[in-house]
Amino acid sequence: SQQGEEDPQALSIQEGENATMNCSYKTSINNLQWYRQNSGRGLVHLILIRSNEREKHSGRLRVTLDTSKKSSSLLITASRAADTASYFCATDGSLTGGGNKLTFGTGTQLKVEL
């Protein structure tokens, strides 16, 4: 089953507005990552937040993490039409022999209209 569940499933906003997406997960994590996927393309890493961090910024992105509630949020400020994409949270887990297993949520489809 999916570890992360994003909310809302779809979001439509006007250019210049802020977009907030939420992610809930079930088990303990070392870190949580957010990825972006343009339609029919691969995923692009946006930001990683570790379990001992509560907030992290990168440009117009702000990510929060509440490990007590097992939830994270991604805020995109001053959205642009180019931000239109699907956004996924991914939680980590260790793989046999080392390495990083990522468990992805179902994603939020963001549409930013002019």
Add this chain to the structure above:
Amino acid sequence: DGGITQSPKYLFRKEGQNVTLSCEQNLNHDAMYWYRQDPGQGLRLIYYSQIVNDFQKGDIAEGYSVSREKKESFPLTVTSAQKNPTAFYLCASSRVGVGDTQYFGPGTRLTVL
């Protein structure tokens, strides 16, 4: 340019045929992964490899096979045993270590006719 390439971008297959999807990376990453994505869904892990000549099953390995003969290459074969192979397939790579970012290729869309 460093990155991951996948080919082909689109692939059509008749039922009963095996097909092989290519994945190559020049990021010098030890770990490579194959994911499957169905419409409106997240990604599910098929196989992964931490080192050359070694690989492990992911969550949905049935009907798939892989090889890792070179560090740069991790091809995925979708066999005729895979009951519902039509999907978008994504390859990724990373350094070996908990919490490392994964870098994704552009994907291959496989359609079974």
